[in-house]
Amino acid sequence: MASPKSYRAPVLADVAKAAEVSVPTVSRVLNGSKYVAPELAQRVTEAIQTLGYRPNGAARSMRSGRRTLVSVLAGATANYGYARTLQGVETAARRAGMTVSITVVESGDDEHVRAAIDLTLAQPTAGVIVLEFDRAGINAARALPEGLPVVVAGGGSRRTGHVPAALIDERTAGRQATEYLLHLGHKTVHHIAGPTEGKHSGRTEGWRAALAAAGVPVPQIMRAEWDASAGYRWGERIAGMSDVTAVFCANDDIALGLMRALSDRGLDVPGDISVVGFDDQPLVALWRPSLTTVDQDFEDLGARAFGLLAQVVDGEEGVASSVSTPQLVVRESTAPPKG
């Protein structure tokens, strides 16, 4: 009886010896090759059972070249959109017999980007999915080496780089949300944007396009971080601005912070001001008033990204990108303006 310390996991050779066959035969049984006599297969299967043998993934993937790990690079993991996308990737990967690894890119700085990539590529990965939801993801996608299977997932309406992309058409969604508010009779729509640099946010582009198409004035963009407290601070200022009757927020957290601030200042939503969010987190339907927002199917986004990566890994040429359009969900936080 071996002491626990001297325990060594059984390997193929141990199984072969126990079953009194050769090593390659065990391998054949494991990989379901035909050309192996039923009786031997039986012995091998039993030996595997009794020894509790598990194939060594490292050796396996080294020799065969087949990789069963798909890596996700993301600027965060716990935020709603990130977590749901990751869930979509994991589910799709699991159905395909693959496992998902996740590495966070702490910021868009070169140092963090490089560290994350080094860590990821130290694993025997089949390919990488980059979540291009923020600067960290965008930079990471750029910094990945050539020749490696890569796809990006993000919110653009068209692919930006030269790698396949799974996308959500935020531009169209932002436009629809803004048009809806205008349709209700608002003279214009204000907008709290996320920290995305420049004019690269599809949500903001859509908002601007809708205002331009309607020929109404385009208010100054208000910039905020993604979290609720930023929305709250803007709410405090907006409460003092008499010309604001409708606000389109870059995400739900900002919208909820805004609504709370307005409520704290004695303003009514939607009576005094209409508010629209973006994401459709589950809880926003419970809010009082429940939030009109844009439903993004992040899980589907993750699944599509995995599908594209699988194609690239299989060596297909010219893999097409994939775009979905999110839907406006009308609830209680929007109404025609007063008077």
Added chain:
Amino acid sequence: MASPKSYRAPVLADVAKAAEVSVPTVSRVLNGSKYVAPELAQRVTEAIQTLGYRPNGAARSMRSGRRTLVSVLAGATANYGYARTLQGVETAARRAGMTVSITVVESGDDEHVRAAIDLTLAQPTAGVIVLEFDRAGINAARALPEGLPVVVAGGGSRRTGHVPAALIDERTAGRQATEYLLHLGHKTVHHIAGPTEGKHSGRTEGWRAALAAAGVPVPQIMRAEWDASAGYRWGERIAGMSDVTAVFCANDDIALGLMRALSDRGLDVPGDISVVGFDDQPLVALWRPSLTTVDQDFEDLGARAFGLLAQVVDGEEGVASSVSTPQLVVRESTAPPKG
């Protein structure tokens, strides 16, 4: 010039040839061994740069036996607690130079448990962290093979199995929340529990202990799924029960659903009924009324779990478990009963 199709990732031998040194020397440089002349090291570093060489993780971990992948098994990923715990694990792992893989156990059924374990162990993993937040996780922890480094993370106040555990003392927290409501003057406290089987939930145990210690009647437990709609349905029933003045909910989602239902029925929180949640999701502080709840530091839980796993992987004997106590956060949803 090789065609893109014939591209083969550079390996150690290529670097060695380019730098005009032997293969082991390159390896020594990579692993920072002393005993290598500065000049050679220089040549090797340059060759690595120009060739864009990346070590093959599979070969590396096969030969050295060192594993840099830590696997997480969980019943879900996107829910608040799961996502935050995962984040904690990832951050700690990344700081230690390791990568995290995640596999979802779809249910507690043998079939799903086995599939998830097979998938996980097909990777060259250093060890496994199991999130024991639900039946799927509990069963997965039981089904993992002996000899594999395993730790669990969960909400018990004491470890259940024979593997090290990172825990959050939900029992004490549940007791404190209930005591707080009693202290406010409520005659008793009702409880909406989660779907956890039997009496194994620490939150429920703590609630029962507090009531018993105070010598007040213990109401019938109300069972619910973890989501808000279950809380909403109980809210509809509670609105018709005149003896309910305080409700302790097993998580924040249930509490928010409950509050919305009460509000829809014209009842005031906390005027008519006090509500306490569990988890302290960021948004509940914004609610109107903001939710009194129990702050669970899931990120810390994940970090502690990783720390324990690192000890086990290093071969330390008798690794102690780790327990933290969550804090009650008093906000607007609780008040003394009427009259």
Added chain:
DNA sequence: TCAGGTGGGGAAAACGTTATCAGCTGCCGT
């Protein structure tokens, strides 16, 4: 001058698996 370190570097083995190849049975068709 020579024995005995010591810093430095290469040859070769090893890790656990899969792929390749060759060999051994029978059995078929001519």
Added chain:
DNA sequence: ACGGCAGCTGATAACGTTTTCCCCACCTGA
């Protein structure tokens, strides 16, 4: 009777690293 061809099996060679072993050159002290 014999070539050929399935069906089956085991030696053996890879895969890309790290580790072990050994050798060489140099330096030191006697």
